Amino acid sequence: MLSKIVRTVANQLILFILVFGLYVIAHGHLTPGGGFQGGAVVVSGVVMLLVAFNSQELKKSLRERLLTIMESTGALIFAALGFAGLGTVFFYNFLVGSPIFGRIPEPGPNPGDFWTGGFIPLMNFAVGIKVIAGLSAVILAIALFANGEEMEE
């Protein structure tokens, strides 16, 4: 565990990192970024907490069971969205034109509307959940293993 200054700064900073990561995930269909990138940003915040505090402290709030469930849920949502368009083709964007994320922007440069993109925002969320949970679980498991502990007692 590092000094009190580092811990306090990390405590304040994690909020901004989480918000920025969620922003990158949520606006993946409008701006550069997406599920993988935003998830990696969030996991970098988790790594910062891991450095500032030690892995035993982080283990109390990041349960392995929760992370496993989150990752499997993300993968299932992703695959289910792929199969949902199977009436036309695999991974058909069936939500374009529907009330959910179905608006179509005007071609060319435009300010960007959040409710566009068909199932791409949903896919971004699924992949984001998956990346956050998966990479956090890996990093936490390796850190705990380096300290000679195990994730679930």
Place this chain on the structure above:
Amino acid sequence: MRQVVGLILLLVLVAFLVSGMLLIHPFGDPSPSDMDDYIIENAQEETGSNSVVASVVFDYRGLDTLGEATILFTAVTGVLLLVRTLKRKEESS
């Protein structure tokens, strides 16, 4: 018997790979700009996504992204399994 079957499978695999290598298009043909132009012109109307990269990753080439997600899932599963097994072995020995 097993060796014969293995040899046949090996020959089939080698023939598949060699035929794939011979049948591959020459470098730069067909011109990749055809698909680029199509995607750049039609991605916004067809997928409604302003970010063309996101529309390619999740819509046009969604199957590849599924493979990518599977790779990540397998990697996480493998790391968790490996780390735990090493721990158990240390304890038992």
